Amino acid sequence: MSLNGYSLPRSPLGEANLVPAPPWHYVGDFLVIDYWADPEAVAAVLPPGLEPLPDDPGACAALFVDWQSCSDGGEELTDPSRSQYKEFFVVVNALLDGEQVTTCPYIWVDQDFALARGWVQGFPKKLGDIWITRAFDLNVTAAPGLAAGSRIGGTCSARGRRLAEGCVTLTGPSDGGPVHNDAPLVNVRYFPRLAAGRHESPAVHELVRAKSYDRSISQVWEGDAELELFAAPGEEHAALAPTRVGKGYRFTFAYTIDDLESVRSYAAEEVSS
Numbered sequence: 031m032s033l034n035g036y037s038l039p040r041s042p043l044g045e046a047n048l049v050p051a052p053p054w055h056y057v058g059d060f061l062v063i064d065y066w067a068d069p070e071a072v073a074a075v076l077p078p079g080l081e082p083l084p085d086d087p088g089a090c091a092a093l094f095v096d097w098q099s100c101s102d103g104g105e106e107l108t109d110p111s112r113s114q115y116k117e118f119f120v121v122v123n124a125l126l127d128g129e130q131v132t133t134c135p136y137i138w139v140d141q142d143f144a145l146a147r148g149w150v151q152g153f154p155k156k157l158g159d160i161w162i163t164r165a166f167d168l169n170v171t172a173a174p175g176l177a178a179g180s181r182i183g184g185t186c187s188a189r190g191r192r193l194a195e196g197c198v199t200l201t202g203p204s205d206g207g208p209v210h211n212d213a214p215l216v217n218v219r220y221f222p223r224l225a226a227g228r229h230e231s232p233a234v235h236e237l238v239r240a241k242s243y244d245r246s247i248s249q250v251w252e253g254d255a256e257l258e259l260f261a262a263p264g265e266e267h268a269a270l271a272p273t274r275v276g277k278g279y280r281f282t283f284a285y286t287i288d289d290l291e292s293v294r295s296y297a298a299e300e301v302s303s
């Protein structure tokens with residue numbers, strides 16, 4: 031009898047795995063805030079090979095996302111605790127071989143399957159509580175719709191500490207949408223060893239570029255944004271606190287993932303050096 035499943039725990043029927051096999055289909059309501067942080071703090075979180083963006087070295091975005099996802103067939107959709115999750119993350123901009131890219135140094139998520147699936151893709155996810163003002167199919171006081179003057183908030187906390195708060199007051203439809211999370215995303219897949227003497231020599235250490243298809247996006251609304259990042263024990267994201275806040279954006283975005291591109295193997299370089 032063999033053990034089956036895409037991820038741990040692998041089991042006789044292959045149904046117990048936390049992350050079912052790709053493709054993974056996603057849709058999410060996004061609250062994105064373009065902002066700038068201290069350029070030195072941005073440079074400090076760049077993985078090897080990424081250089082500060084010469085023209086705009088502090089460009090960052092903060093994203094609160096209310097997600098729904100499923101694998102092929104979509105059976106998780108009618109079992110919502112296996113398909114819904116919320117996230118808060120920061121991306122910073124940089125150059126990779128002369129091309130503008132983004133990378134995610136910090137991200138919190140409220141579901142285990144999305145945490146493990148994120149690690150497979152190189153997102154450094156930790157557990158947190160994330161809340162985002164919801165939209166409903168009625169335009170009532172309790173549900174600020176997509177309309178000028180509506181205020182949409184997001185919060186993230188973890189281990190009893192508030193980590194981030196954002197709010198966007200919508201002013202109208204956006205022509206261009208968010209700018210600071212627009213460039214292609216590269217992340218680092220990293221899995222350490224426990225073998226004595228090899229703790230500094232990870233089993234997996236590579237720079238990867240996200241790939242996706244079947245992308246679709248709703249109309250984008252924009253507005254005036256507020257953003258605060260708060261220090262907490264065991265966290266370093268507050269070094270990327272805003273020095274200036276740009277516009278905020280609200281939209282729905284969908285895509286599918288079943289692949290990524292390996293850009294650079296740090297593990298191979300570590301072995302040969």
Ligand SMILES: CC(=O)CC(=O)O
Pocket residue numbers: 054097117143144145147148151153
């Ligand atoms: C960004 C993500 O949400 C990634 C994932 O959970 O698969």
